[in-house]
Amino acid sequence: MSTYLGSGNADLHRRDYRPAWLDNLAEDATMEASVLNGIVEGAHAVREILAYARTLYDYQEFNYVGTYGEHSFVEDYTSRVHGEPIGSVVMVRYNDAGQAQHVIINHRPLRSVLLWFRLMAEHFANTPYAEYFLSPELAQEVLEPDTTS
Structure with a gap:
């Protein structure tokens, strides 16, 4: 069974989780993700996105949330976005001051990644963060290519 489908147990679905590391970002924090085109730099930009x-x-629905080694934190969870199943693994690496320095996010499967990418592109179009996403039109074309030509 694919891990991104979750357990199907609605009792495990959380809607109140807020990671503590998000409130403890280093000013020069970076974020990389499968839904991003490039590396986001700066605490403000990471928080906004x-x-x-x-x-x-x-x-x-969390499979694991907790420390990983001495300077890292991991979140492994599943969800749905607009009805599509999505799995996520988030790795947070802390600096020597204990602040979240690097955030790395992996989503799966590809169809859900492309949907997420399109939704993010639509939301951030015409903002300073648009550069991290394909245009909404191109993202839609990737998600649903025109096969008539």
């Missing part, structure tokens, strides 16, 4: 991204989840 994640603030909207978190609204796309219908819920989060």
Whole structure:
């Protein structure tokens, strides 16, 4: 069974999770993700993008949340975005001051990644963060290519 489908147990669906590391970002924090075109730099930009991204989840069903080694934190969860199943693994690496320095996010499967990418592109079009996403039109074309030509 694919891990991004979750357990199907609605009792495990959380809608109230807010990671503590999000409130403890280093000013020069960076974020990389399968839904991003490039590396986001700066705490403000990381917070702005994640603030909207978190609204796309219908819920989060966690497989694991906790420390990983001495300077890292991991979140492994499944969800649905506009009805599509999505799995996410988030790796947060802390600097020597204990602040979240690097955030790396992996989503799966590809169809859900492309949907997420389109939704993010639509939301951030004509903003300073648009550069991290394909245009909404191109993202839609990738998600649903025109096969008539």
